[in-house]
Amino acid sequence: MTQVERLLAIVEHLKQYGKISIEQICERFGVSRDTARRDLVKLEEDRLIVRVRGGAIRPTLTREAICYEDRAHHEAKRAIGRTAAALIRDGDHVLFDASTTVQCAAEAVYVRDLVAVTNSIDIADTLGKSGRATIYLLGGQLNPWHRNIVGTQTVEMLRQYRVDWLFLGACGLSGEGLSSSNPEEAFVKREMIRRADRTVVLADATKFGKTLFHSVCSWEDIDIIVTEQPPDYAFRNMLEQHDVQMLIATGGENR
Template sequence: MTQEERLLAILEHLKHHGKISIEQICERFGVSRDTARRDLVKLEEERLIVRVRGGAIRPTLTREAIRYEDRVHHEAKRAIGRTAATLIRDGDYVLFDASTTVKCAAEEIYVRDLVAVTNSIDIADALGKSDQATVYLLGGKLNPWHRNIVGTQTVEMLRQYRVDWVFLGACGLTEEGLTSSNPEEAFVKREMIRRADRTVVLADATKFGKTLFHSVCSWEDIDIIVTEQQPDDAFRNILEQHDVQILIATGGENG
């Protein structure tokens, strides 16, 4: 087994058990304690684990550092987008935040007389190609990393609108609700929720259990979550307790 294969196996163990000891690594992979320590050092350098006495634990804080244009548009996101798009009807007013999965939804909306408000450059461009959509692009500070508009001016502009729906991407979903890696983006998402009658979160299965830097909202603020596979029992119970409807997309990697 190569080191890369061993590191992936260690991460998989942590995903299910939350912690691993040096002894477990040695026994499972037939390596020395020095090799096991080097593996953990490498994983810690990449901020994938937290080393503790005698082993490692899974970090409680997830760091999001992937450029918008570098994120993979895999089939699960496409399937989630197609399913979410079916919620929209002719004449609806919709807020779209800047998310690759939300962009997938925007590209699958084929209704008439859509009125869209967004802080995403790419979603504005995609919807603007349709003669059946009126698009309002929010102003503020450009974040070239995520190709979106954020800041106090963005939040102030949002307060002028009232819409039927808001479509939000999810950076991380915890037992408490939605989290984001960027406070400015979290403020924009939060104001979007206030301006909408119904809130829809689009999240592939990798987002469940991720805790990021800044809280966006609790489950009480979310009406529908669209994902490609059923959450585990614990998460499903949380969603049921808060009357969050779960829509499972078909045609994705797990659908």
């Protein structure tokens, strides 16, 4: 068994039982205590576990963790984020939707005098640490699992702003447009689109062809989509018909 396979098995064990000891890792996988400790260190670095005396437990914090099997998927999101961030110029006003891919864009922003509006606690924290942005965190009801702010108060606050760019995450992309599994998030996203001069969708290739329960918007509302690999011909043709520009992210740094 490779280390990756072992790490995946440890994560699955934690999903089921909530905790695991070093002794259990040694017995189950036939490894030394030092190897078991190194595995736990690696998983903690990826925010998949919390190490405790004698083993590890499943994280109790509600931030979204990166699944170990999705490491390549996360790298794609980081590339998408860098490509999107390169669109921003000094002094721009940008609305950041709450999504893991949009957060990757926030992490890659290196402009000066940015004015940022967001309903994401993590994005506000990321931009705040950069020291390059004035940040407006939207109010409303906290969703502790997604670490974002939603609700009617959020929408009312959004109506006070007008921005150059909206960086929008998406759960589903189909011929009908963007969709979300959460009605409150879909409601907030629709108002965000109304407040922006240009809307940029940040979406990895797994989102193409998916239609979820709640519609967010049609393609007429989207200006640019950033992804790591192009969709099939029919989807590309549909984007062209709606004058949606497509940017393909690369692995290089955009600074």
